[in-house]
Amino acid sequence: MHPERREYYDAEERVLLAVQKWIGRHIERIRGLLEREERPEIRESLAEMLAANEHIVDRAPETFLEACQWIAHFASASRAYNRDGAGCQLDAMLTPYYERDVAAGRLDDEKAAFILANLLLIDTRYYQLSGVDERGRDRTCRLSYLILEAAHLLNGSANLTVRVHKDIPEDFLRTAVSYLFNDRNAWPRFCGDEALVRGYMKNRGVDLATARNRIASGCNWMCVPGREYPMNDTVKINVARVFEVAFHDMTDAEPSPSTALLMDYFKKHLSIAVDVAARGANLHIDHAHEVQPELMLNLLTHESVESGLDVSQCAELYTVGVDGAGLAVAADSFAAIEQRVEREGRLSWEAVHGALHSDFAGIDGERTRLMLSSSERYCQGGSLGDKWARAITDAFVELVHNHPMPEGRQLVPGWFSWSRTILYGEAVGATPNGRRARAPISHGANPVPGFRRDGAVTAQSSGIAAVQPGCGNAAPLQLEFDPKLSLEEGGADRVLQLIRKHFELGGTLININVLDQEVLLAANENPDLFPELVVRVTGFTAYFASLSPKFRQLVVDRFLSGF
Secondary structure, eight states: OOGGGHHHHHHHHHHHHHHHHHHHHHHHHHHHHHHHOOOHHHHHHHHHHHHHHHHHTTSOOOSHHHHHHHHHHHHHHHHHHHOOOEEEEHHHHHHHHHHHHHHTTSOOHHHHHHHHHHHHHHOOOEEEEEOBOTTSOBOOOHHHHHHHHHHHHHTSOOEEEEEEOTTOOHHHHHHHHHHHHHHOSOOOEEEEHHHHHHHHHHHHOOOHHHHHTOEEOSSSOEEOTTTEEEEEEEEEEEHHHHHHHHHHHHHHHOSSOOHHHHHHHHHHHHHHHHHHHHHHHHHHHHHHHHHSOOTTGGGGSTTHHHHTOOHHHHOSEEEEEEEEEOHHHHHHHHHHHIIIIIISOSSOHHHHHHHHHTTSOHHHHHHHHHHHHTSOOTTSSSOHHHHHHHHHHHHHHHHHHTSOOSTTEEEEEEEOOTTOHHHHHTTOOOOTTSOOTTOOOOOTTOOOTTSOSSSHHHHHHHHHHTTOOOSSSOOOEEEEEOHHHHHHTTHHHHHHHHHHHHHHTTOOEEEEEEOOHHHHHHHHHOGGGOTTOEEEOSSSEEEGGGSOHHHHHHHHHHHHTOO
């Protein structure tokens, strides 16, 4: 204890007392229900709930039910405090409690699945399953299966991530894919262990054991539980907007424009954006303990309570994710200019410049737009778009990774737009890939919808694997499948092959929607008639009816062009 940091300890004590009082209210409510309940099976359940809550109100959990109840209370309290949604390696964390209770005859798999289903119902936190431990040993266990089964029992929204590694049991991976296809609730998603571990070691210089302990904790990012303070999925750089500024800056200033010069201007403006993002992040971290101290997270982070400092002041590892958004718009714009202007001479720089200013108005503008939009695209395989996507990624990674930061802090590059593609698009005028002004930008690391029709999934997987930033955070592959089409193409077997191949190529995260086209279109017309329909929006799942009309249409457009 540090007496001079009394304010910190007073705040944390108030938090703990408040949580204990909150649990106490649950206890009072359970007792009241128990007094009135006559059904023996419900009385038994209430009695178990009462005993579990009475135990953990001031003691560490000892049973499987108590451990799940503890996690549920923390999840609810931290969500209420600052919308925290990060979970844990749930199967590994609960295994000791599960094994003790099973050995003692207090628990069987049916009851364990029921308890887990209740835990998942309380909060859709990000939980990781499988993966490897510090020594590289497979973590898949009986609970890995039971957690999937529990989510299946709920048959709703969940944020479960299966960590895929070279020794993951084939049966478990196949089971995970089967739930994806059978339930069609967009879970689980899949992350690639090797690329994430290798990237984090490169970016942070940590040892292998630490990198292996870094688990999926959010939409596109990872975290070392208890040791890392991650400011991720927060800072976005709209590279489509960076491209737009660079294009008009160059064409206004240079008498002989070229794509080589345009890339120089792009890097200059991207460097400014990265610097602004870094300064903003540092300002936030410097003052976070004064504005919104991490009162819940402090309790579970090494050295915070011991030092009397907020985790934002004392974390062992600081990572600030800087995600690029709109990669495909920028890459396809570079490619369209190189192909139609520089290689073929079918358009002039002046014609492109004028068409963008007018938002492709008139017959000539539309002709120009169609010519640009039919050029070689990102994720077509060996295309000009693929070339420029890699060049943009290289520039982005270099600027983000090498940007100077205060000691201990590190910027981490990624490609991820979250659900802001509509918002970011509204800030961008017409672009040389044929996109009209204020239209949504491309989603995450994905290509622009409609990039190709033949072999789209394989080409998309290869293209996105080639633009991984390689620093420990993800550039997700978002896939949309119609179950009928998927069955014709090999169904679950094909998806299994795709998952393994994408990660072999260096991919980091795969999000998959399996949706019936007719149901999706009907739900878009009358969402209230389909309250149970779940979709993966970006890194998270959500009930389709809960989305705004614009976002529903965005999911529909992405789906219709995604297979």
